[in-house]
């Protein structure tokens with residue numbers, strides 16, 4: 001009886017140690033996975049650009065949002081949330097960030113995409129003129145893991161600017 005319990009104990013200890021080791025390796029392999037995502041954001045067309053009745057400027061863009069986020073997917077990835085933001089500076093704020101489009105990427109197979117889309121959310125600025133405004137289009141993503149912490153990253157594309165005149 002005594003040896004039986006002892007053996008069981010040893011066996012259990014070994015099993016737990018092994019399990020802990022496996023978890024550590026798994027979590028390490030997840031961290032070691034070097035993501036090398038790429039993105040290409042193009043403004044294909046400015047559909048319209050005007051001043052709203054309330055005085056705010058608003059612009060409608062047709063864009064080509066392409067990215068390859070396959071490398072952000074590991075065995076531990078549940079899904080990836082992506083959003084495209086227009087980012088620009090004004091006198092009042094160093095960083096103005098407007099979300100224009102977003103998507104949920106449920107699998108690695110769908111992580112390489114090319115969306116031909118107009119901005120899903122309004123690109124409007126409170127009070128400030130957007131005329132001639134230089135802005136970045138930044139693709140942000142949040143990797144939601146099955147276990148562990150969420151993490152995020154982004155790719156900035158620069159050199160975009162709005163027309164000097166309303167269209």
Ligand SMILES: *[C@@H]1O[C@H](CO)[C@@H](O)[C@H](O)[C@H]1NC(C)=O
Nearest residue numbers: 040042044064065066114116
């Ligand atoms: C969108 O961009 C991708 C990658 O740069 C390109 O392969 C594709 O032809 C583009 N589509 C349009 C409609 O411009």
Ligand SMILES: *[C@@H]1O[C@H](CO)[C@@H](O)[C@H](O)[C@H]1NC(C)=O
Nearest residue numbers: 087088089094095136156158
């Ligand atoms: C736009 O991107 C450039 C290069 O990453 C950066 O220096 C600049 O601060 C960005 N502008 C805004 C408003 O975020």
